[in-house]
Amino acid sequence: MPGQVQKHHRIAEVLAAEIRSGVHGRGSRLPGEHALTKRFGVSRTTLRQALRTLGEEGLIETHAGIGSIVTFDGTPLDHRLGWAHALAGQSRALRTEVLRLETASEPALAAELGCATDRFLALDRVRRFAEDGTAVSLERSRVPAVGAVADIPRTGLRENSLNRTLIALGRVPHSSEGTVSVRGLCAEDATLLGRAPGEPFLHLSQVYRAADASLVERVVSLLDPAHFELHVRSTSGGTP
Structure with a gap:
């Protein structure tokens, strides 16, 4: 399922860029799954793979019944340095x-x-x-x-x-x-x-x-x- 893999990585990159730039600040909650699947035009399975990737990168924590909370607390001097x-x-x-x-x-x-x-x-x-x-x-x-x-x-x-x-x-x-x-x-x-x-x-x-x-x-x-x-x-x- 190469297409699905590509989609979830792209979604993770977009959300990671927004988190590192401060669009979603530490302690804030990402939009819900319904809103994100609608925004990116993907299935819940693909979206959850993207959220899992963000969790592995230390950017969010996802909790059942609560949603995905931003945990990134860096001070990026250029949010997109890629590191x-x-x-x-x-x-x-x-x-x-x-x-x-x-x-x-x-x-x-x-x-x-x-x-x-x-x-x-x-x-x-x-x-x-x-x-x-x-x-x-x-x-x-x-x-x-x-x-x-x-x-x-x-x-x-x-x-x-x-x-x-x-x-x-x-x-x-x-x-x-x-x-x-x-x-x-x-x-x-x-x-x-x-x-x-x-x-x-x-x-x-x-x-x-x-x-x-x-x-x-x-x-x-x-x-x-x-x-x-x-x-x-x-x-x-x-x-x-």
């Missing part, structure tokens, strides 16, 4: 400093990613601890500037979140691939982060695509390794 990562000291408040929000032509990136347009929404931001201003990440997102996405510099981000804005526009990731490495900061990035050139930071580059394989977003993140950790989960018989 279950946590910021040390979850109680510390963060603020976002937007460095750039505009559309721009990037033909080299379009060619690299096989994108039909070379116009991208460019969003660059630094995340800082609110109490002392210490920078913990620098993120550069690029989204094909088609349709309503091209209007975002004028209309603004929904709840100051690119992810929530894209979800509202129907641009939900179905798959992703990426690389992670440790690199020394270049002079420009070190200045933006208030760090010394050459200081080692995690370098995470990830590409997100929709179910039709079209590009949703490419994001490159520089993360302070003192505040991030990488969790890798695998299932029996699978590949990590």
Whole structure:
């Protein structure tokens, strides 16, 4: 039943993206099975497989007679990094400093990613601890500037979140691939982060695509390794 397997994985990915973005906060209850089967157009069996996957990923707990409760309590600096990562000291408040929000032509990136347009929404931001201003990440997102996405510099981000804005526009990731490495900061990035050139930071580059394989977003993140950790989960018989 390959089609059924594909469906339940896709549903799990959509709901996981919403949970990590804060659409469904910790302690909240997901919509009931009837509402979710109607939303995704699937059977209860397929939906329950999707919920089981979310449970295995530590995002929800499902209880008979109660429903599915969100248990995810991470502080995602970019909800769609594709890794279950946590910021040390979850109680510390963060603020976002937007460095750039505009559309721009990037033909080299379009060619690299096989994108039909070379116009991208460019969003660059630094995340800082609110109490002392210490920078913990620098993120550069690029989204094909088609349709309503091209209007975002004028209309603004929904709840100051690119992810929530894209979800509202129907641009939900179905798959992703990426690389992670440790690199020394270049002079420009070190200045933006208030760090010394050459200081080692995690370098995470990830590409997100929709179910039709079209590009949703490419994001490159520089993360302070003192505040991030990488969790890798695998299932029996699978590949990590």
